[in-house]
Structure formats: structure tokens, C-alpha cells
Amino acid sequence: MTSQREPEILLEFVKARKEFVLDDGLINRLTGKRRLLRALDDVSLTVRRGEIVGLVGESGSGKSTLAQAAVRLLTVDEGYVNYRGENLASARGRALKDFRRSVQMVFQDTGSSLNPRKTVGRALDESLALRGLARARRAERSNELLDVVGLNGALRQRYPHQLSGGQRQRVAIARCLALEPEFLVADEPVASLDVSLQSQIIKLLLKLRNELGLTLLFISHDLALVSHISTRVAVMHAGRIVEEGPPETVLRSPSDPYTRALLAAIPKGIKGRRARRESALLAVSAPKEAAE
Amino acid sequence: MTALLLDVRDLRVSFPMANGMTEAVRGVSFSVAPGEAIGIVGESGSGKSVSALAVMRLVAQPGRITGGEILFEGRDLAALDEKAMRTVRGRHISMVFQDPLSSLNPAFTIGQQLVDTVRAHRPAATREAARDRAVEVLELVGITEAGRRLTSYPHEFSGGMRQRVMIALAIACEPKLLIADEPTTALDVTIQAQVVALLWQLREKLGLSVLFISHNLDLVAEICDRVYVMHTGNVVEHGDVEDIFLRPQHSYTRMLQNCIPRIEGVQPWSAAARSSTGEVAP
Amino acid sequence: MSVAERPLAEASRVMAALQRIWQGARLNWATTTGAVIVLVAVGAAIFAPLIAPYDPIEVAIENKLLPPSAEFWLGTDHGGRDILSRVIWGARASLTVSLLAVAIGVTGGVLIGLFAAYHSGSWVEQIVMRAIDAIASIPLLIWAIAIIGIVGVDSVDIGPFTFTNVHKLLILIGLLYMPTLARITHAVAQVEMTSDYVKARRVQGAGNLAIMFGDVLPNCLSPLIVQATLLVAIGIVVEASVSFVGLGVQPPTPSWGSMLADARNYVFSGEWWMPVFPGAAISLTVVGFNLLGDGLRDVLDPRRSTGRLLT
Numbered sequence: 001m002t003s004q005r006e007p008e009i010l011l012e013f014v015k016a017r018k019e020f021v022l023d024d025g026l027i028n029r030l031t032g033k034r035r036l037l038r039a040l041d042d043v044s045l046t047v048r049r050g051e052i053v054g055l056v057g058e059s060g061s062g063k064s065t066l067a068q069a070a071v072r073l074l075t076v077d078e079g080y081v082n083y084r085g086e087n088l089a090s091a092r093g094r095a096l097k098d099f100r101r102s103v104q105m106v107f108q109d110t111g112s113s114l115n116p117r118k119t120v121g122r123a124l125d126e127s128l129a130l131r132g133l134a135r136a137r138r139a140e141r142s143n144e145l146l147d148v149v150g151l152n153g154a155l156r157q158r159y160p161h162q163l164s165g166g167q168r169q170r171v172a173i174a175r176c177l178a179l180e181p182e183f184l185v186a187d188e189p190v191a192s193l194d195v196s197l198q199s200q201i202i203k204l205l206l207k208l209r210n211e212l213g214l215t216l217l218f219i220s221h222d223l224a225l226v227s228h229i230s231t232r233v234a235v236m237h238a239g240r241i242v243e244e245g246p247p248e249t250v251l252r253s254p255s256d257p258y259t260r261a262l263l264a265a266i267p268k269g270i271k272g273r274r275a276r277r278e279s280a281l282l283a284v285s286a287p288k289e290a291a292e
Numbered sequence: 293m294t295a296l297l298l299d300v301r302d303l304r305v306s307f308p309m310a311n312g313m314t315e316a317v318r319g320v321s322f323s324v325a326p327g328e329a330i331g332i333v334g335e336s337g338s339g340k341s342v343s344a345l346a347v348m349r350l351v352a353q354p355g356r357i358t359g360g361e362i363l364f365e366g367r368d369l370a371a372l373d374e375k376a377m378r379t380v381r382g383r384h385i386s387m388v389f390q391d392p393l394s395s396l397n398p399a400f401t402i403g404q405q406l407v408d409t410v411r412a413h414r415p416a417a418t419r420e421a422a423r424d425r426a427v428e429v430l431e432l433v434g435i436t437e438a439g440r441r442l443t444s445y446p447h448e449f450s451g452g453m454r455q456r457v458m459i460a461l462a463i464a465c466e467p468k469l470l471i472a473d474e475p476t477t478a479l480d481v482t483i484q485a486q487v488v489a490l491l492w493q494l495r496e497k498l499g500l501s502v503l504f505i506s507h508n509l510d511l512v513a514e515i516c517d518r519v520y521v522m523h524t525g526n527v528v529e530h531g532d533v534e535d536i537f538l539r540p541q542h543s544y545t546r547m548l549q550n551c552i553p554r555i556e557g558v559q560p561w562s563a564a565a566r567s568s569t570g571e572v573a574p
Numbered sequence: 575m576s577v578a579e580r581p582l583a584e585a586s587r588v589m590a591a592l593q594r595i596w597q598g599a600r601l602n603w604a605t606t607t608g609a610v611i612v613l614v615a616v617g618a619a620i621f622a623p624l625i626a627p628y629d630p631i632e633v634a635i636e637n638k639l640l641p642p643s644a645e646f647w648l649g650t651d652h653g654g655r656d657i658l659s660r661v662i663w664g665a666r667a668s669l670t671v672s673l674l675a676v677a678i679g680v681t682g683g684v685l686i687g688l689f690a691a692y693h694s695g696s697w698v699e700q701i702v703m704r705a706i707d708a709i710a711s712i713p714l715l716i717w718a719i720a721i722i723g724i725v726g727v728d729s730v731d732i733g734p735f736t737f738t739n740v741h742k743l744l745i746l747i748g749l750l751y752m753p754t755l756a757r758i759t760h761a762v763a764q765v766e767m768t769s770d771y772v773k774a775r776r777v778q779g780a781g782n783l784a785i786m787f788g789d790v791l792p793n794c795l796s797p798l799i800v801q802a803t804l805l806v807a808i809g810i811v812v813e814a815s816v817s818f819v820g821l822g823v824q825p826p827t828p829s830w831g832s833m834l835a836d837a838r839n840y841v842f843s844g845e846w847w848m849p850v851f852p853g854a855a856i857s858l859t860v861v862g863f864n865l866l867g868d869g870l871r872d873v874l875d876p877r878r879s880t881g882r883l884l885t
Contacts, residue, residue, distance in 0.1 A: 040849070058480035059451075071777045100779030113770040117792045126788075130779050179778060194335035195507060199551045222483065225553040230430035251555055266555060267510040270537045276492065276514065 006238035008084070010183055010215055011047040011070055011103075016040050016079035017138055039065035040076060040239055041239035049182075052209065052216040052229030054247075056223045056262070062239040063219050067187040070217060071105045072096075083183075101131070104176035106205075108188035110168035114160040120146075120171050121156030145174040149204060166197040173204065177212075184209075185217045190225075202229060227251050235259045297469055297501050298324040298385075304359030305339070305346050315344045318525040319360070324469060329495060329502040331516035331533070333509050333548070338522040340505050344471050346370075347503075348387055349377045364469075375410065383413040386462035390455035390474040394444040401455050403442030404558065406430070406464055413465045429460045432497070433490060452483035456490065463494065470494075471503045477513070488515055508547055513537045521545045605869020608614060611862025615855075619665040628656035630663040631826045639845050649847035651836060657847060660828040661855050667740065667817070667829040668859065672809025675744040676802050679751025684798070687759025688786050694764050703760065710753035714808075716817055718746050722821040743822055747812055751805050758801055762794040796871050803867025805861040814856050830856050 018040040022097070028034045039062045047053045057063035068074045069081050075089040082088065083103060086095055107113035114123060124142035133141060143153040149170040160168055169189060176184060186205065190198040208227060209216055220226050226233055227247040235243040235256065242256040254260050317339040324330045334340040345351050347362055349369060362369040381387075389395045397405060406426035411417055413443065417425070424441070430438035433456040446454055455475060462470055472491065476484035477494040492515055506512050512519055513533050521544065522532040523561050529542040540546045618625070627647075637654035640646055648657040690702040722742060730737045737745075766772065767790060775785050814831030816822035823829035830852040835850035 050784050058482065068773075073773055073776060097779060100777065103777075105777045106776065107770045107774060109770055113774050115771040115793070117795075118789075127778055148591070175774070175778075196335060196547060199553075215295045222553065223481075224555045227555060228553050261482055262557070265482040267485075267488075267508065267514050269510040269513040269554075270534060272510070272514040273533065280492075280496070 007049040007051070009046055010049050010084055011045075011217065012080070012082040013043050013066070013069070014044040014082070015082040016043045016066075016069065016081055018062075018069065018074070018076045040069065042079070043236075043239070043241055045234060045241060045244075047183075047215060047217055050213070050216050051232060052206075052218060054233045055217065055219045055236055056167050056226050056233060057219070057222065057236035058221050058262075060238070061236040064187060066236070066237075067105070067185055067217075067219050068239040071103055072099065101179050102181050103183045103185065104179055104181040106169070106172055106176060106184060106186040106189045108191050110165045110172065110192055111160070113172050114168055114175075116160055118159075118291050119156065120158055120160070122239045123171070123175055124156070124178055127175050131179050140242070142174075142178075145177055146171075148177065148208070149174045155166030165193050166200060169193065169197075169201055170204065173201075173208070177208070183212070183215045183217070183239050185219070187219045188221070191217075191220065191222075198225075205229075223251075224266060235262070295326075295366070296323045296363070297326045297328075298322075298503070299363040300343070300347065300360065301363070302360040303343060303346055303362065304357065305342050305351055305355060306358045313358075315358070316355070316525055319348065320522070320525070320527050321360075322520045322527065322530070324501050324503055326468070327495075327499055327501055328518065329504060329516045331512035331519040332503065332505045332522060333507065333512050333519060334522035335507055335548075337524065339525040340522045341473050343522070344387070345505065346390050347471060348357070348381055348385060350381075350387075351373075366529050379413075379561070382409060382462075382467070383465045384467050385469045385471065386465070386467040387457070387471045387473065388458050388462050388475045390477050392451060392458045393446070395458055396447050396454060396461075401445055402430075402444050402449075403444075406442070407462060409461055409464050416502075426460075427466060429464045430457070431551040432463070432494070433457070433460045434486075448485075451479050452486060455479060455483075455487050459487075459490065459494070463498065463500070466498070467500070469501045469503065470503070473505045474507070475504075477506070477508075484511070491515065508552075509537070510552060510554070583737065584846045600717045602869055604865050604874070605872075608865025608867075609867060611858055612866050615665050615669060615859045615862065616869060618662045619669045622663045622666055626634075626656075626659035626662045628659040630655060630659045630828045631827075639840070639848075641845075642847055648851045649845070651833070651848055652840065657851055660833060661830070661851055664828040664830045664833060664852065664855065665859075667823045668810045668813050668831075668856070669826065671740060671813040671822075673743045675747035675751060675809045676805050678745065678748025679805060680798065680802055682748070683752040683755025684759050684791065684794075687756040687794075688763055688791065690756070690760045691763035691767060691790070692782070692786060694767065700803050703757075706753045706756050709750065710757075712750060713749065715749055715812055718743060718816050718821060719821055721746055722816065727821060727824055737823065738823060743813065743816060744809075747809055751809075754801060754805070755798060758797050759791075759794050762797060763790050766790045766793045777797045799868045802869045803863045803870070807863045810856060810860055810863075 010245070017038070020037045020039055022035040022037055024034060043062070045053070045055075045066075055063055055066065069076055069088075069204060072081075072088045072091075075081075080087055080089075083099055086099070088099065091099055109279055114120075118126075121139075121142060124145060125138045127169070128138045128141055129135075142156060146153050146155060151167060151170050151174070155163065155167065155171070160171075163171065184205075189205070190201050193201065202225070205216065205218075218226060218230060223235075227250065230247055232243065233243075233247050233250045234241050235250065235258065237258045243250055243254055243259045250259060251263065254263065300323065301321050303317055304315060306313045306315045308314075320339065320343055322330065322332065322343075324439055331487065332340045332343065342355070346357050347364075347369065349357075349372070351357065357370050359442060360370065364380065364385065369377065372380070396402065400408075402520055403423070405428055406429065407419065407422040410422040410425050414422075427438045430441060435441055437454065446457070449457060458475075470491075475491075476487050479487065488511065491502060491504075494526060495502060502515075504512060504516055513536075516533050518531065518566045519533050519536045520527050521536065522528065523544045529536060529540065529545045536545060537549075632655065634654035637650045638652055640650040640654075642649040646656050646658070648661065651657055651660065686702060686706065690699045690706075693699045693702075706816055718878070722739065725742065727739045729739065730742065763786075772785055772789055780788075810830075813822055813829065814834065817829040817831030818835045820832075820835065823832055825832060833852035834849055837845075838851070840848045
């Protein structure tokens with residue numbers, strides 16, 4: 001226990017539950033044949049100011065639902081999601097407006113997170129308008145924002161399809177910064193990018209976090225990536241957080257079998273090849289059946 | 293020296309664009325010997341998928357092969373007409389694609405699709421024989437209760453299972469070469485590991501040669517014997533997998549190596565070990 | 575940029591847009607043809623008093639049923655009136671009805687479609703869309719003829735407004751255009767509302783109206799424009815048909831449809847110029863709007879400039 005006070009809790013999930021209805025429809029409703037998908041199952045997670053929390057999960061783990069709940073794109077059925085102590089579900093008016101400014105989201109698909117019919121300049125102007133910036137100052141400020149993310153101001157005239165994937169993601173980040181947030185939720189921000197671009201965007205996010213004092217919730221399926229940049233790692237599976245802790249602990253001594261399976265499944269390059277060769281030579285039993 | 297199974301020489305593929313022809317593949321050469329697993333690594337736009345499609349003569353119109361030879365067991369596939377090519381596809385060379393959801397016809401059961409494939413290349417086969425082969429091949433790829441699953445539709449399977457079904461379709465007619473174009477990119481990493489293990493297994497069991505295309509150098513290094521690295525339509529480096537992985541010569545290969553974030557506990561063996569994601573302030 | 579630079583920036587944006595349209599036209603002869611035809615038709619409608627050589631209404635029996643000549647380029651009709659002038663003036667009736675009907679249909683249809691999409695998943699949406707289905711089941715031509723047949727062809731005064739028969743017609747047609755446009759808007763809007771950029775706007779705190787009209791609607795434009803031009807073409811035919819049976823534009827005002835009606839008696843007696851020219855006007859204008867619609871859809875799509883192969 002340190003003598004310093006711990007940093008303020010910004011985002012907090014308290015036993016959050018969210019279910020989705022599959023096979024909805026009048027008849028299924030009457031015959032009781034609707035299926036329920038529990039996307040969030042008693043999820044509790046805290047993110048304090050200044051942290052970079054990395055959430056690892058594969059498809060169907062509920063990580064996207066968690067991301068959307070964190071920015072109040074949806075509300076949970078049971079439990080709470082709080083931001084700086086305020087319950088998101090009941091936030092209204094001024095409180096909600098403040099929240100919408102403080103927390104921003106970077107999306108996975110660069111192709112669809114920018115409106116294809118709006119130029120970069122117009123998208124940034126609209127965000128700045130939401131920030132309350134006077135019209136006369138918007139052009140200058142959007143140039144500043146583009147500069148911060150490493151883009152030329154000339155790109156303001158371009159449409160999203162005229163930019164590369166990496167450029168689009170930078171624009172998306174600039175759009176977030178226009179609101180001057182303190183908390184950034186990044187939902188698979190580099191998954192759709194080439195590996196050479198991934199490190200550039202990651203570097204940018206880390207630079208912004210250091211320079212602007214942002215707190216990050218970084219969501220990804222890539223455990224290796226997450227472990228490199230996070231101050232704390234949480235592993236999600238089937239709607240639950242199965243493991244949580246500092247990256248070294250999660251990687252070297254995972255307690256949960258799912259985490260162990262994840263670690264085992266990551267391609268290990270040459271080392272993996274040699275291991276495979278050896279096991280083939282030793283005629284070890286055939287790989288396990290798909291447990292699906 | 294054993295004759296090469298596939299020998300692609302100076303392949304060129306071009307697409308007409310609004311301002312002239314653009315070369316997607318600019319004089320690329322690669323080869324696969326019988327029983328080998330060859331990897332082609334590259335990012336988007338490198339031309340790796342187009343090269344694979346060119347081998348199967350499936351380059352989307354109006355793109356065309358504009359140069360080079362594609363020698364399969366000595367025969368130049370680039371010179372064949374469509375009718376002759378159809379006897380090669382599926383029977384001698386098969387392909388597995390990235391997205392199993394769109395590669396399987398959602399309107400037909402997997403049994404129907406398997407039987408159709410078998411009978412397309414062996415018209416003399418009876419329904420019974422084709423059905424037996426379908427069950428056999430589903431079991432080979434690790435699908436339990438294969439007989440019962442024949443009547444299932446693609447959407448009733450999960451992503452990983454669908455990819456197994458795709459592989460089953462591909463090996464149904466006992467091809468010599470299997471081309472896998474990013475077969476695991478859309479799958480979770482745990483499922484990816486299973487599919488990769490399956491491909492390795494099939495190599496051993498059936499003596500299948502594999503041409504594996506991916507953007508993931510680590511994945512390719514796990515299962516391939518030789519690797520070609522492609523960038524903007526050219527092969528920039530090629531060689532034995534250990535050489536490429538441990539001693540990359542070309543700057544692009546080295547860049548690819550450096551950018552992959554790896555678990556700290558597993559040391560990448562090249563000199564520039566750490567991925568360049570920058571310091572994390574405490 | 576400075577205050578002084580702003581109009582310049584606006585002007586250059588307009589120039590850039592015009593240039594894109596011009597370049598689009600050069601690549602695509604079909605669209606250019608369509609545009610030219612539409613321009614000619616619209617020009618005829620607007621500038622009729624200036625370019626029509628003769629009075630379209632004044633009867634001059636001594637000139638009746640003359641074939642095309644140097645004096646009367648398209649011949650004269652049974653009243654001795656110059657057919658060319660009547661065709662030019664007739665464009666007014668056809669285009670007024672069809673363009674305004676589409677305007678009504680688009681306004682109403684888009685608003686209804688967006689409203690329904692906004693309430694996606696709820697019973698409100700169901701009620702609205704089923705009401706739309708009901709209106710869609712009414713056959714357009716029969717509806718127009720029946721209503722005007724019942725109400726009569728005289729002008730109607732409601733409050734300070736006078737509705738001539740033409741007004742009645744275009745309102746009736748516009749109403750029945752709404753379902754198609756509402757369905758298109760609803761379908762596309764529903765899809766666009768699930769997209770990431772809409773989510774991004776929500777996260778930024780943009781209001782629902784701003785999102786619906788500023789983000790979703792522009793992405794619905796493409797199919798709407800094509801449909802709108804098709805509906806203009808249909809409107810021209812409907813107006814002609816209604817006027818053909820005497821329930822549309824009333825004589826002596828020229829209308830392509832009523833000209834065809836007049837020509838009914840002269841089809842087999844050799845005065846071919848009476849039906850041919852108004853008929854050709856209808857066909858050509860319809861084709862022109864169709865071609866233009868296809869081209870406009872492509873030109874207005876900002877994604878057009880990447881990767882699209884030459885057709």
C-alpha cells in the first residue's frame with residue numbers, strides 16, 4: 001500500500017451485465033423461442049487516470065460490447081457503468097454533455113468510421129463546433145490537430161477514400177482530440193492496418209497519452225501488442241474478465257486456463273517451427289479436436 | 293534434383309485503371325517442390341494474393357496475366373484455355389480463401405457442396421461413392437460426426453469449422469498443391485492455431501504441397517520451409533525460412549520483423565529484437 | 575484562412591465540383607446526352623415565350639393540317655396551330671407536373687423514411703411502413719384519373735390558394751411517389767445508422783437531428799437521385815396519359831398528352847406529324863432523364879474517383 005493517494009478512478013464497471021436478444025420476432029416472443037446472448041456477464045473493471053488498460057479478447061468475448069458501454073453507445077441491463085462517479089445510464093443534460101466531451105472512441109474500421117461524404121476538414125469542423133469553438137477559429141485549429149497527429153493540413157480537402165488506411169486512422173484520432181478528451185477508448189485501432197502502420201499508430205497513441213495526459217482503454221485481440229503498451233492487462237472471455245494484472249504477470253504466470261490457451265496459440269515463428277518439428281519426431285499424439 | 297511441382301517465372305499481372313494499365317505483379321518468380329510448404333509474405337498491395345490467384349487463373353476481370361510462365365508439372369497454366377484450366381482447378385491445384393463465410397455457398401448444405409465437387413472431377417463416381425468420400429474428407433479435417441454434419445448449412449458452423457470445411461472441399465479430389473490465401477486472418481488466434489496444426493497434419497498425411505500466403509511473418513515461419521517476401525509487386529527477398537527469419541537481408545524484411553509485437557517471454561532471434569512501440573511512462 | 579479568402583475558397587470549391595461534373599461528362603457520353611436532352615427540355619419550358627415561333631393557342635383555320643415546311647417546321651394541327659410552338663409550350667405542362675410531383679414525393683418520402691429509420695425496431699416504424707405499403711398499393715394512373723374524374727377539372731379554391739387542375743394532378747402524383755422514396759430512404763438509412771461514423775458522431779455528442787440530416791441523409795442520396803429521375807420520367811408519361819383522356823391539362827393549353835389525344839383522329843389519315851412529334855418529345859425527354867439520373871448518381875458519389883474502371 002503506497003503512501004500516495006491512488007489516482008482518481010475514471011471509468012468503472014461494477015458487475016455489469018448486458019444481454020442481447022437473438023431470433024427476435026413476434027412469434028418467437030410468444031412461443032418463448034428467443035435466445036439470449038450474454039455479452040457482459042458480471043463484468044467489473046476499473047480504469048484510473050493515467051493508466052493504459054489493455055483489454056484482450058477474441059471475437060465473441062464481449063469486448064466490443066464493453067467498449068460501447070464504456071462510451072455509452074449502449075447501457076447495461078444490470079450493474080453500473082460509472083465515469084468519475086456518475087452513473088452513465090442516468091446521466092442527463094450537463095453531466096451527459098461533459099461525459100461526451102471527456103470520453104472519445106477510436107474505432108477499428110478506418111473505412112467506415114469516417115463519413116465517406118464528408119471531407120476531412122468538414123468532419124473536423126463539425127467536431128470543433130461540438131466543442132464550442134467559434135467558426136472563425138476552426139480552420140486554424142483543425143490544422144493544428146492534423147499537425148499533432150502527423151498529417152499535412154492540405155489533407156483537409158480530401159475525402160476519406162482518398163486517404164490511406166493509416167491516414168484515415170490518424171484523422172479519426174484527430175477528430176477525437178478536437179473534443180479535448182481526457183479518456184480514450186481504442187477498440188482494435190490497428191487491427192485493419194498493415195503491420196508497418198500498426199507501430200506508427202501505436203506510437204502516436206502513446207505520444208498523445210504522454211503529452212496530453214490521456215488515459216487509455218486499449219482493446220485488442222492481440223495479446224502481444226497489448227502486453228507491450230499497457231500498464232495493466234485484462235483478459236476477457238465469454239463475457240467475463242478471466243484474468244487481470246500487470247503485463248509481466250499475465251504473460252509469465254497466467255492463472256486462468258483461457259489465458260494459457262491464448263498464449264499457447266500465438267504463432268512463435270522459428271521457435272514454434274522447431275517445437276512442431278520436435279513434437280512430430282517424437283510422434284506425440286495428434287492435436288486436440290476442435291472443442292466448438 | 294526432383295522436378296518442381298510449381299514453377300512460376302517472371303509473372304506479370306496488370307489491371308486497367310482510369311489512367312492506363314497498372315502492374316500489380318511485376319515479374320515475380322517462385323517455386324514449390326513436391327511436399328514443400330512455401331510461404332509468401334507481404335502487406336496489403338504487395339501483390340501476393342494476385343499472384344496466387346494468377347496461378348489458379350482466377351484473376352478478376354478485367355485484370356490479366358501480361359507476362360511470364362506458370363509451369364505446373366511442366367505444363368504452362370498461363371497458356372491453357374478455360375476448359376483445360378477447369379480440369380486443373382480443384383483436382384490438381386486447390387485453393388482456400390480468407391473468408392469461409394463467403395467462400396461457401398450459403399444456400400446449399402456442405403454435403404451437397406462436397407458431393408458436387410467430387411463429382412465435378414470424377415463424373416463416373418456414384419452418389420454413394422461421392423458421399424463416402426465427403427464423409428472421409430470431413431473426418432480428415434477433424435469434424436466429428438461427419439455423416440450427420442453433411443446435412444448442415446454453412447451458417448450453422450463457427451468460423452473455424454467453416455474453414456475446416458473449406459479445406460475439406462479443397463482436398464476432396466486429392467490435389468497435389470494447396471494454395472491457402474490468408475486462411476486464418478479472419479479467425480481468432482486459438483482457432484488459427486488449430487487450423488495451422490491441421491494444415492501441417494495434412495501435409496504429413498497426404499504429402500500435400502502448400503503455398504501459404506499471409507501478412508504474418510511469425511505464422512509463416514511456423515509452418516513453411518521456404519519464404520518469399522513481396523512488396524509492391526516484387527519479390528524483395530526469398531530463401532529458407534530460418535535465413536529469412538533470423539538473418540533478413542532486405543530492409544523491408546527487417547522492417548516487417550521489427551514491427552511485429554512479440555510476447556516478451558519469447559525472444560525473437562534477430563538483432564533488432566524489441567518492437568518499436570516506444571517507452572511506456574510509469 | 576482570412577475573411578477575404580473565404581469567398582475565394584467557396585468559389586474554388588464550386589469550380590472543383592463543376593470540373594468534376596465536366597470530367598464525368600467527358601468520360602460518359604450517355605450522361606452527356608441525357609444532360610443535353612434535359613437541358614433542352616427545361617430550356618424549352620422556361621423560355622417558351624421567347625423561342626416559340628408562333629402563338630400556340632390562337633386558332634388559324636386557314637393553316638390547318640399543313641405538313642412540315644419551311645414556314646411551319648413541324649407542321650400544323652387541326653386548328654392551324656404550329657406544332658413546334660405547341661411542343662415547346664407543352665414542355666411547361668409536362669415538366670411542371672413531373673418535376674414538382676417529384677419534389678413533393680422526395681420531401682415527403684425522405685422525411686417519412688428518415689422518421690421510420692430513426693424509430694427502427696419499434697412499433698412506430700412498423701405502423702409507418704405498413705401505411706406506406708398501403709399507399710404503394712394504389713395504382714398511380716388509375717388514382718389520378720379517378721380522383722380528378724370525381725373532383726372535376728375545375729380549379730379549386732382552398733383559403734387564399736387556387737389549385738388549378740395541374741396543381742391537383744401534381745399533388746396526387748407526388749403523394750403516390752412518397753412510398754417508393756420513403757422505402758429507399760428507410761432501407762438505406764437503417765443500414766447507415768449502424769455504421770461506425772454514426773456511432774462516432776454519437777460519441778462526440780452530436781444531436782439526433784444533426785446525425786439524421788447531416789450524416790445519414792447524404793449517404794442515402796445516391797439511390798434517391800436515380801429513383802427521382804426515374805419518377806420524373808414516369809411523371810411525364812402520367813401527365814401525358816391523364817391529359818390524353820382529358821382530365822389533365824385542359825384545352826387550349828398545349829400539353830404533349832393532349833396533343834396526342836387530338837392526333838387520335840388523324841393517325842391513319844396521313845397527318846403523321848400530329849402524333850409523331852409530341853410522342854417523340856415524350857420519349858426523348860423520358861430517355862434523357864433516365865440517362866441523366868444514372869450519370870448523376872455516379873458523378874455525385876465521392877468514391878467514384880478511386881479504382882473505378884473505364885466503362
